[in-house]
Every structure is written in C-alpha cells, then in structure tokens.
Amino acid sequence: MxxxxxxxxxxxxxxxxxxxxxxxxxxxxxxxxxxxxxxxxxxxxxxxxxxxxxxxxxxxxxxxxxxxxxxxxxxxxxxxxxxxxxxxxxxxxxxxxxxxxxxxxxxxxxxxxxxxxxxxxxxxxxxxxxxxxxxxxxxxxxxxxxxxxGERPALPDTPCELLTPAQTGATAGERIAMVRAELAKAGATALAVTGLDCVGWLLNLRARDLPCTPLAVAYALVTSQDCTLFVAPGRLSDADAATLAQSGVAIRGYGDLLDAVSKVDAGEVFLVDEKATNYDLYTALSAYKTVAGADPIFALKGVKNEVELKNIRECHIRDGVAVVRFEMDLEKALAEGRELYETDIEKMLQKRRAEQPGYLEDSFSTIAAWGPNAAMMHYHAEGEVNSKIQRRGFLLVDNGGQYDCGTTDITRTYPVGPLTEDERKYYTWVLQSHIDMARAVFLDYCTGFALDTFARGPVWAHKVNYRCGTGHGVGFISGVHEGPQSLRPNNPVVFKPGMTITDEPGIYETDEVGIRIENELECIDLGDNQYGHWLGFTPLTVVPIDTTPVLVDELSRVQIDWLNAFHKHVYETLAPRLNDEEKTWLANKCAPIGR
Structure with missing residues (x-):
C-alpha cells in the first residue's frame, strides 16, 4: 500500500x-x-x-x-x-x-x-x-x-529477569513500601504504574523489549494491600516469580490491567497523573476517588542510593576504558590515512565496549557527526546519510552503554585535522561552560532552572546560545533520559544528593560546526554553614577531554585548575586497568595545561 x-x-x-x-x-x-x-x-x-x-x-x-x-x-x-x-x-x-x-x-x-x-x-x-x-x-x-x-511487528516478549539487591540496593518489597509511604503523604492508597522505567524500578524488572533501553513492556498495580505485575505469561523464570512472590507481588497477564482496576476495593484512593496515564486507563480510574499528582516513583528513582552509586561509578570506569581504547583506535586510523565514515564510529565503539564485563548494549544510537553535520543536534548517520570523515575540523561523538551495573552517556568532540580560529573559540567557550556547570556550588533549594544558567554564562558572554537543555538525568540500567531532574530553563525540580545529571553545553552553528562536551555528574553534599545547606557536583565520567583545540588564555585560573584536577582523577582511576601503552597514551592526554 x-x-x-x-x-x-x-x-x-x-x-x-x-x-x-x-x-x-x-x-x-x-x-x-x-x-x-x-x-x-x-x-x-x-x-x-x-x-x-x-x-x-x-x-x-x-x-x-x-x-x-x-x-x-x-x-x-x-x-x-x-x-x-x-x-x-x-x-x-x-x-x-x-x-x-x-x-x-x-x-x-x-x-x-x-x-x-x-x-x-x-x-x-x-x-x-x-x-x-x-x-x-x-x-x-x-x-x-x-x-x-501483515507488516505489524509483534509485541515484544524477550525474557525478563530481576536485578538483585546487590545491584539496586533494595528488594521489590522495600520499594513497594517506599511507594506506599509516598502515596500516604499524597492522601492516596493506590497507584497504577504505567511507565516502563517506573515498573522496572519498582520491581527490579528488566528485559530487552526496546532497543538500547533494557526494560519490559509491563504494568504494575499497587494498592494498600496488594501489588500485581502485569506481564505476558512465560516471560519470568519460576525462580524470579518466586522472588517477587516473597515481596508480595502477584503476576497476571499484560492485558489484564483494566479488568484488575475494575475489581479494586471501592475504598482505595488512586494517585493519578493525567500527563503520564493513557486516556482509557484514566477513564477507568475515574470510577474511584482520585488525587491528582505525579507518580512518586519518578522522584524516588531520580535519587540513586549508595549501592546504585557504587555500581554507577564502576560502570563509568568500564566505559572509560572502552572509550579510551576507542580514541586510540581512532587516532591510529587517522594517522594511517584510513578512509572512515561516520557509521564506522559506532562499530568501533561497540567493539571496545563489548570487551568490557557486563556490557549489554548501547544506551542509544551513537551520534557520530563530522563537521557541519554536528550542527544538527540529533543527527544520526545511516544509509545514504553517512559522511566521510575529512581531515579537517571536528568529529562529534555522542554515545553511551548499558552495563549490568549502570548506564552511561558521554560526548566528546575530536579535532580530526586543522581547525579554524572560530572552531577553536567555540570549543573553548563550550569547555568553559562545561567546567562552570561541573564546579557549581549551590544551596539545596536550587532547581534545574536555576542551575542551567551556570553553564550558559560563558557562551552568553559572546551572545551565543544553545536551543536545548544543558543536561538530563540518567537511569540505572534503564532509560538514558530520566527525570524528574534536568538542567533546562523550565525545570522546577530541586536538586538533591544522589541525583545524576549530564553536563552537555554546546555550540551549533548551522552548516558550519557543532561542538558538545558531556560528562555525567553526581550531585553531592558539601555541608552546612550559617547560610544554609550546600551542594555541588563530582564527575562520574572518566574520559579525558581533548585540550589541543583550547585557547588556554581564554580560561580562568579556576577553570584551568578544575580541568587539571579532572584529568588527574581520570588517569588515577583508569590507569590500573590499562596496559603500559595505554597508560602512556592516557598520561599524555591527561597532562596538565597552563599559560
């Protein structure tokens, strides 16, 4: 047709x-x-x-x-x-x-x-x-x-599995109790959990139903007394079903949610977010007393616990080793004069990530964009849209991995040949923006809206802006984009210790150049004084930032100090997992800069 x-x-x-x-x-x-x-x-x-x-x-x-x-x-x-x-x-x-x-x-x-x-x-x-x-x-x-x-794909039915408390820091039963406590605060007793990432967090449930996002197509229903998982039959092993049963979780078919809702005790009060609930389900829930409000799981999963944070740090070390080896491969290919296309970059990265323990898949389709292609923020090379990497300008690479201990997202912009003065200026301004966000110190009432301006100052100083947010939350073995926190002009969520966020300012000049530098950051507690409770960030990403394009005289002393300290941390963290040749390469990339 x-x-x-x-x-x-x-x-x-x-x-x-x-x-x-x-x-x-x-x-x-x-x-x-x-x-x-x-x-x-x-x-x-x-x-x-x-x-x-x-x-x-x-x-x-x-x-x-x-x-x-x-x-x-x-x-x-x-x-x-x-x-x-x-x-x-x-x-x-x-x-x-x-x-x-x-x-x-x-x-x-x-x-x-x-x-x-x-x-x-x-x-x-x-x-x-x-x-x-x-x-x-x-x-x-x-x-x-x-x-x-006859062309419609089948509903996904990949095998489901449960993450362990050693990975997540909590059992399903403990997380159900957390949700019930939050419901009580909102004056509710019941919740239809529809977001795949929310179901995954609540029950430690994972699968491979979506590309790059290891989640299962499923629902959950939490009431004052019961919790039910709705998933297609046969997808869970008997052992995992028994583990859920120990946490008080019953299992029904994926298509049974509306029937189950219709039979809930009339005294239950549902918390409902009409933006995150489909119309048919919302109509069914309207038969009960309801309270308007966001699914509390969004906020709960946005703050990682200590076990998750420990695993996330390990995840970034593994990913850092893979990206360092990819960067060495890229440099060697360029030095040898090999013909490279943008689509080659994704394969090179996947090869190196696949060598790491616990690697599952990419966390999103790699954005590898040479020169002016990088000015399109969501550019993706495939098929006929696949430029040859010429030996001038920049190559922007935005990618990430899913591991059994976390999810990563990183962008680096690599010089692949001679640069113009404008390209060097843009790169330097983006680096300044990245550093200013990473070294921000702020009071515990600051929102993503307030913090977003930390990053924009250095580019705004040159009357330049980027038409997107500065950063987004990242899931734990889940979606690479996760709320409720983000660094963007309209985000009202207050930052808390344990939140993770990307720091990815950029400059995108149409038909000319695109530059982005991205690390993941962890929000940390910096203590109290007479002015209040202070927070800041520490980098999770451990991959060097190329300093060869930087106009060092443009950087402030504190920016230089931050960059040198970051590179010292990168080297000390990755070196124990590298061979001698790789250590030498990394030491050169992490060498301190100065005027």
Whole structure:
C-alpha cells in the first residue's frame, strides 16, 4: 500500500465506525519516550519516521505535526503524499488543537486510540471539540488495517529477569513500601504504574523489549494491600516469580490491567497523573476517588542510593576504558590515512565496549557527526546519510552503554585535522561552560532552572546560545533520559544528593560546526554553614577531554585548575586497568595545561 492508500483506509475505517476523523500520535499505553515498534503505527501510515509527531486524517484532508528537529526530514518523507506537513511551533502553523477546531465541525466525531494517547491531551481535544458541538471517542481503527497488512511487528516478549539487591540496593518489597509511604503523604492508597522505567524500578524488572533501553513492556498495580505485575505469561523464570512472590507481588497477564482496576476495593484512593496515564486507563480510574499528582516513583528513582552509586561509578570506569581504547583506535586510523565514515564510529565503539564485563548494549544510537553535520543536534548517520570523515575540523561523538551495573552517556568532540580560529573559540567557550556547570556550588533549594544558567554564562558572554537543555538525568540500567531532574530553563525540580545529571553545553552553528562536551555528574553534599545547606557536583565520567583545540588564555585560573584536577582523577582511576601503552597514551592526554 502507498501512503495515500493507507490514509484512505483510515478515512474509510472512520466513516465505517460512524466518525469523521482519526488522530494518531507517537505514543503507547505507557506514555513512553521510545516506543515498542508494535505500538508505533504513525510511521507505517504516514512514512514519517521521526519522533514526537501527530497525524490527523479527516474526510477532506490530512496533516502531520513534527517538531523542529525533524522539519527537513518530514518535508522529504511526506513529499508526494496527500499529507500536509505542519512545522510545529513555526509562525502561522496551527497547533493540533487549533486544526481540530477548524476541521471537525458540529455533530462530527474524532476517533483516537485512548490506550495510546495521554489523558491530558485527550481532555484538551475533548474541550476543543465540545466548543464546536463535536465529540471525541476512544476507538482504535488503525490496528485492524495495520494487522491485515501483515507488516505489524509483534509485541515484544524477550525474557525478563530481576536485578538483585546487590545491584539496586533494595528488594521489590522495600520499594513497594517506599511507594506506599509516598502515596500516604499524597492522601492516596493506590497507584497504577504505567511507565516502563517506573515498573522496572519498582520491581527490579528488566528485559530487552526496546532497543538500547533494557526494560519490559509491563504494568504494575499497587494498592494498600496488594501489588500485581502485569506481564505476558512465560516471560519470568519460576525462580524470579518466586522472588517477587516473597515481596508480595502477584503476576497476571499484560492485558489484564483494566479488568484488575475494575475489581479494586471501592475504598482505595488512586494517585493519578493525567500527563503520564493513557486516556482509557484514566477513564477507568475515574470510577474511584482520585488525587491528582505525579507518580512518586519518578522522584524516588531520580535519587540513586549508595549501592546504585557504587555500581554507577564502576560502570563509568568500564566505559572509560572502552572509550579510551576507542580514541586510540581512532587516532591510529587517522594517522594511517584510513578512509572512515561516520557509521564506522559506532562499530568501533561497540567493539571496545563489548570487551568490557557486563556490557549489554548501547544506551542509544551513537551520534557520530563530522563537521557541519554536528550542527544538527540529533543527527544520526545511516544509509545514504553517512559522511566521510575529512581531515579537517571536528568529529562529534555522542554515545553511551548499558552495563549490568549502570548506564552511561558521554560526548566528546575530536579535532580530526586543522581547525579554524572560530572552531577553536567555540570549543573553548563550550569547555568553559562545561567546567562552570561541573564546579557549581549551590544551596539545596536550587532547581534545574536555576542551575542551567551556570553553564550558559560563558557562551552568553559572546551572545551565543544553545536551543536545548544543558543536561538530563540518567537511569540505572534503564532509560538514558530520566527525570524528574534536568538542567533546562523550565525545570522546577530541586536538586538533591544522589541525583545524576549530564553536563552537555554546546555550540551549533548551522552548516558550519557543532561542538558538545558531556560528562555525567553526581550531585553531592558539601555541608552546612550559617547560610544554609550546600551542594555541588563530582564527575562520574572518566574520559579525558581533548585540550589541543583550547585557547588556554581564554580560561580562568579556576577553570584551568578544575580541568587539571579532572584529568588527574581520570588517569588515577583508569590507569590500573590499562596496559603500559595505554597508560602512556592516557598520561599524555591527561597532562596538565597552563599559560
């Protein structure tokens, strides 16, 4: 089927169901950032493969919304189809809600799959339609078309396993008790846990259902007396099922959640976040008394315990060894004049990570971008989009690993030949921004919003900015992007010791250059005095930062001191795991700089 034929089939299915329009979006029942392919219908119907998009099909036309990361890609992939490409956020482009108000009229009905749309959006669209005298109905008409094609991927069913308390520092029973305590503080007794990372944290459950994210497609239901895991039969070993049973966890089928919710004791009070709960589940929970609030697991898992932190530090040492060996491989290949393409970089990194104990997979698809390609923050080389690495300018490499002791995320920008004066200036400013964030000292009421400005000062001084956050939380053997903390202008979460965060400022000059330097940091306690309780950061990443492009005279004395201390720490941490040749190479990379 062509894209237009698929759109026509959606249009016909809506009409057959007595409706006038259909809405699809990149979401799943768990409101995930990265979807199992089974739920990701929008690319099949539209041909657009980017993230965070919405498709609306009426009887007269169709439109797809994408964000700024994907304007060029969407224009290209939708060309030749009937679908109008909407550049979300651009001047003159209506929002999805505004489009629905204009195109779904009185007496008409909009269909969407309520199990795959967050409740807050469904409520917004319901209100918009009601003003026109139109209605919204939860009904999935897309699946039958997709299933009939024979092209729909199966629901993931990789083997599940439980992490041990030696890895996580807590049993499932202990974490369930923590959640119940938080529910009590919120005036609630029950919680439907839908986020895959939240289910994983609560029950120490992991699988390989998603690429680069070792989680299981599952739900959990916590009430005042019971806890139930909803997962497809046969995915857990008898031993792991018995371990969960010891923590008071029952197991039911993946599709049984709504039935189980309908049979919960009428006296239970559910804590519900409409942004993180799909519309169908939200509707089912509305039969009970509810309290509005975020799933407490988001905040609980954002602060790592001492066992997790110990394992995370070990994870970064292993990853540091792998990245150092990759950097040596890259330098050797360049010195020998080997022809290298961006896609070669991912393979080189995977080879070195695979040598490390406990390596599972990458934590996301490697971004290896040479020269001007790096100005596109989410650039990914594949297929025909794969530049040859020329011997000039910079190569930006953003990558990470999943290990049995943690998750990593690191970016380095490598000079691969002669640099321009602007490239050196940009690199130096980014390094200053990175250092200023890493050496920040702050009071314990500071939010991600407040801290974000620590990093932006050095680039703002030159009237330059980066149109993204400075950093994000990182999961523990989980998603590489994790909240609730982040370093960005709109984040209200107060930082606490034990939180981990990336520090990744950058400069992105379109068609010219992209530079980013990224370490993971651990938030640490710096003690009290008469002014309050002080916090700071210490690096978790142990990989040298290339100093050859740096304009040293631009750095302050404290910035130079921080960089030299960081490199001393890198060498002392990694050297015991390296051979003599590698130690010599690392000592050179970690040599102190000065004016």
């Amino acid at each position: 062509t894209t237009n034929e698929k759109i026509a089939a959606l249009r016909a299915a809506a009409k057959a169901a007595g409706a006038d329009a259909v809405l699809l979006m990149t979401s799943d029942p768990h409101c995930s950032e990265y979807l199992p392919d089974y739920y990701n219908a929008l690319p099949w119907f539209s041909g657009f493969t980017g993230e965070n998009s919405t498709l609306v099909v009426t009887q007269e036309g169709s439109a797809l919304w994408c964000d700024g990361r994907f304007y060029v890609q969407a224009d290209k992939q939708l060309a030749g189809t009937e679908i109008a490409c909407m550049h979300a956020g651009s001047a003159g482009v209506p929002t999805v809600a505004e489009y629905l108000a204009d195109h779904v009229k009185a007496g008409q009905t909009l269909l969407l799959d309520g199990s795959c749309v967050p409740a807050n959006l469904a409520h917004e669209y319901t209100e918009v339609l009601a003003k026109n005298g139109a209605v919204l109905k939860s009904q999935d008409v897309a699946s039958a078309i997709w299933d009939a094609s």
